[in-house]
Amino acid sequence: MFGFMWKYRTLYLISIPGILYFLVFKYLPLLGSVIAFQNYNLFAGFSGSPWVGLEHFERMFQHYDFIRILKNTLMLGLLDILIAFTAPIILALLLNEIRLVLYKKIIQTVVYAPHFLSWVIVSGIFTGMLSPSSGIVNVILGWFGVEPIYFLGENSFIRTILVGSGLWRDVGWGTIIYLAALTGINPELYEASEMDGAGRWKQTLKITIPALLPVITVLFLLKIGDFMDYGFERVFVFQNPLNITNSEILDTYIYKAGLKQMQYSYATAIGLFKSVVGLFLLVIANTLSRKATGESLY
Amino acid sequence: MIRREHWSRKWFLIANYLFLTGLSLTMLLPFLNVIAQSFSGAAAIDRGDVMFWPVDFTLNYYQYVFDDVSIWRAFGITVYITVLGTLINLAATSSLAYPLSRTEYVGRKYVLLFVLMTMIFTAPLIPQFILMREIHLVNTLWALMIPTAISAFNLIVLRSFFVQIPTELIDSARIDGCGEMRILWSLMLPLSKPALATVGIFYSVTNWNKYMDALYYLNERGLYPLQVKLRELLINDDLVDTGNLPFDIASQSVQGVQMAVILVATLPIIMLYPFMQRYFIKGMLIGSIKS
Numbered sequence: 003m004f005g006f007m008w009k010y011r012t013l014y015l016i017s018i019p020g021i022l023y024f025l026v027f028k029y030l031p032l033l034g035s036v037i038a039f040q041n042y043n044l045f046a047g048f049s050g051s052p053w054v055g056l057e058h059f060e061r062m063f064q065h066y067d068f069i070r071i072l073k074n075t076l077m078l079g080l081l082d083i084l085i086a087f088t089a090p091i092i093l094a095l096l097l098n099e100i101r102l103v104l105y106k107k108i109i110q111t112v113v114y115a116p117h118f119l120s121w122v123i124v125s126g127i128f129t130g131m132l133s134p135s136s137g138i139v140n141v142i143l144g145w146f147g148v149e150p151i152y153f154l155g156e157n158s159f160i161r162t163i164l165v166g167s168g169l170w171r172d173v174g175w176g177t178i179i180y181l182a183a184l185t186g187i188n189p190e191l192y193e194a195s196e197m198d199g200a201g202r203w204k205q206t207l208k209i210t211i212p213a214l215l216p217v218i219t220v221l222f223l224l225k226i227g228d229f230m231d232y233g234f235e236r237v238f239v240f241q242n243p244l245n246i247t248n249s250e251i252l253d254t255y256i257y258k259a260g261l262k263q264m265q266y267s268y269a270t271a272i273g274l275f276k277s278v279v280g281l282f283l284l285v286i287a288n289t290l291s292r293k294a295t296g297e298s299l300y
Numbered sequence: 301m302i303r304r305e306h307w308s309r310k311w312f313l314i315a316n317y318l319f320l321t322g323l324s325l326t327m328l329l330p331f332l333n334v335i336a337q338s339f340s341g342a343a344a345i346d347r348g349d350v351m352f353w354p355v356d357f358t359l360n361y362y363q364y365v366f367d368d369v370s371i372w373r374a375f376g377i378t379v380y381i382t383v384l385g386t387l388i389n390l391a392a393t394s395s396l397a398y399p400l401s402r403t404e405y406v407g408r409k410y411v412l413l414f415v416l417m418t419m420i421f422t423a424p425l426i427p428q429f430i431l432m433r434e435i436h437l438v439n440t441l442w443a444l445m446i447p448t449a450i451s452a453f454n455l456i457v458l459r460s461f462f463v464q465i466p467t468e469l470i471d472s473a474r475i476d477g478c479g480e481m482r483i484l485w486s487l488m489l490p491l492s493k494p495a496l497a498t499v500g501i502f503y504s505v506t507n508w509n510k511y512m513d514a515l516y517y518l519n520e521r522g523l524y525p526l527q528v529k530l531r532e533l534l535i536n537d538d539l540v541d542t543g544n545l546p547f548d549i550a551s552q553s554v555q556g557v558q559m560a561v562i563l564v565a566t567l568p569i570i571m572l573y574p575f576m577q578r579y580f581i582k583g584m585l586i587g588s589i590k591s
Contacts, residue, residue: 032423141348
């Protein structure tokens, strides 16, 4: 065996930099998470900083702000699953009904496009459209006699804006996998059910959706694993002092508490908490799904 | 009965076409609004007169954008990290994807698992930041290229492509006396051009749009890439709306300038989009099925 490995030593040599990359940039920081149990000090380093046990985790849950931020994160995670996860499935089903090839191509080209824009650009476009002085949304509302509303300046609108902008950017992109799964369905199934007198709606329920179910399950499980990861950029770019009460999530808070206020250990504790909860949710969902549908990630 | 079915189907199709056309318009019209405003007079924008066509046509905002050295600088930095960063991405990704695609590589399953684990469990921000500080990457442009050198998703896309290349080709190259490096360089890579293009597109869009990493690892204003600079210009709008601080460019519309910058920053992506489309759908599919 070692002779065999020696014969192909170049293969191993080529792979070393890549493996090192994952070790250094992905696994080493994972080890570095121990500072969550210390009072980490940049100058004292890992070995010189005092150990404090679970102090930071206790502080987290006693902190009134933290509970609110956690609630915001969970709320957005929930909305994300209810709306941003289901919308591409429905859109894919609707696109699948289009028989004019060219028309379908044009629609696809248009709806995929926003995915390539950065969140900074997306926020710029939305901020522009929602601006109380010159935004197109308020201009249109004005035709109906509605006074200008500063949408981004109110806590009550920010969740809708976050979910809406996410939908705008990614709903089309999300259909790609489903559309591919749809083309994989055997057309004979439809022909046979048509003979039996099944209408299009019945076919969708009995053939199309069951065929999509494995893909939906896998993507759903991955989404559950990301429940707490709504995303730093997409929220941060919409934040301002007026909407922060409802828009602060764990990721943005970690950045502010950690990098801005330099509470390194506290921010790491929050980050670790987030990763562990994510993993936990994934394992639970995976087990449930294996029992219920037989589909699972591992 | 059959007739009713027929009619409800017809109504559904009409509604569906209308809905999808409407949806496409909601994707397109915001763009048109941005373009129109970036060419419209300040007064017209402030009155809310500008919809999808410029009013009181002007090139003032573009003039302002092109005269601003700091925007040019940020643009240059973004081009730099996109070009060099993507080259690093491709070199690093293919040099790991190739060995992992070969059955001769004992233990490739474990290495793959080792890579996939990082997709599920990610390290918190602060330890990553401390690492970057320890290896002196903070406040260098390397911070935007090295820590993101390989994405597990793209690695899997490329590996799946390498796996499909027939082993006979590799065997015959070996009989001709080619070493592994030579096989990778003059056989696998040329054969994998479509896959490299796909992965290259994903990487370059990510690099072009890079914002968060710059926020985390760069404090020097001179190093800011375009997205950070853009964000700075956009924030001013909030300040105007909350009445805190006026933009100090007399007789210019803040919004006009912002829309012009948005367009300048998006233009490269819009221009490349038609060429990209061929590749990204395929890559997306391979990546998600395998992972």
